Amino acid sequence: NAGVMQNPRHLVRRRGQEARLRCSPMKGHSHVYWYRQLPEEGLKFMVYLQKENIIDESGMPKERFSAEFPKEGPSILRIQQVVRGDSAAYFCASSPKGSGELFFGEGSRLTVL
Amino acid sequence: GENVEQHPSTLSVQEGDSAVIKCTYSDSASNYFPWYKQELGKGPQLIIDIRSNVGEKKDQRIAVTLNKTAKHFSLHITETQPEDSAVYFCAATPGAGTYKYIFGTGTRLKVLA
Numbered sequence: 053n054a055g056v057m058q059n060p061r062h063l064v065r066r067r068g069q070e071a072r073l074r075c076s077p078m079k080g081h082s083h084v085y086w087y088r089q090l091p092e093e094g095l096k097f098m099v100y101l102q103k104e105n106i107i108d109e110s111g112m113p114k115e116r117f118s119a120e121f122p123k124e125g126p127s128i129l130r131i132q133q134v135v136r137g138d139s140a141a142y143f144c145a146s147s148p149k150g151s152g153e154l155f156f157g158e159g160s161r162l163t164v165l
Numbered sequence: 166g167e168n169v170e171q172h173p174s175t176l177s178v179q180e181g182d183s184a185v186i187k188c189t190y191s192d193s194a195s196n197y198f199p200w201y202k203q204e205l206g207k208g209p210q211l212i213i214d215i216r217s218n219v220g221e222k223k224d225q226r227i228a229v230t231l232n233k234t235a236k237h238f239s240l241h242i243t244e245t246q247p248e249d250s251a252v253y254f255c256a257a258t259p260g261a262g263t264y265k266y267i268f269g270t271g272t273r274l275k276v277l278a
Contacts, residue, residue, distance in 0.1 A: 056208075058208075083264070085264060087266075092270075092271075093270055093271070094169075094171075094254055094268035094269055094270045094271055095209070095254070095266070095268045096268070097265050097266065097267075100264050100265070108264075108265065110265075111265075143208055143209070147264070153199065153211055153214065154199075154211075154264070154266065155211075156201075156208035156209045156210070157208050158206075158207055158208040159207075159208050
């Protein structure tokens with residue numbers, strides 16, 4: 053019974069490039085969340101999605117960041133024109149319903165050179 | 166909005182001793198308080214949680230207490246072992262939108278053999 057799968061685990065980008073992070077939720081889970089963890093800090097909520105719907109994106113920066121969870125395939129967090137401040141670990145979590153326990157993936161660590 | 170403070174930021178204990186990590190929250194409507202353990206390079210793993218209608222919960226060597234009046238909750242680990250060494254995060258969920266966990270800044274626990 054696979055858990056939340058994220059890829060890539062590590063991603064290096066130069067300033068101005070695009071980063072795409074993918075997340076497949078646990079089997080049977082239709083709610084996906086993205087959190088960002090800066091070095092030595094706690095996780096900060098970014099966005100909550102269900103299939104084909106963004107439910108809450110109040111934690112997402114207004115520019116350059118977008119997220120989707122299509123009918124088929126994984127959820128994708130896209131960061132356009134990356135800057136050094138985007139360097140962080142990005143964690144995806146899923147749940148069977150929109151409340152209660154979240155199950156986290158192992159994260160995607162983005163480094164912007 | 167909700168704010169969660171966590172103390173201490175680092176904690177070293179001798180193997181076999183107890184460890185206590187404390188968190189305070191600001192939103193009296195918060196009703197779910199999970200604790201996560203994060204090992205190096207891994208994603209957060211839920212270790213125990215408590216809901217606002219319960220004052221204490223125990224699972225083997227781990228216990229959590231909640232004081233709703235004072236708005237603080239604590240993680241207690243007894244008979245610590247080297248494999249307990251990790252970063253521990255508390256979180257609280259605001260009453261509205263229980264998916265939006267507000268995390269503390271983490272406690273790095275080192276258990277010395």
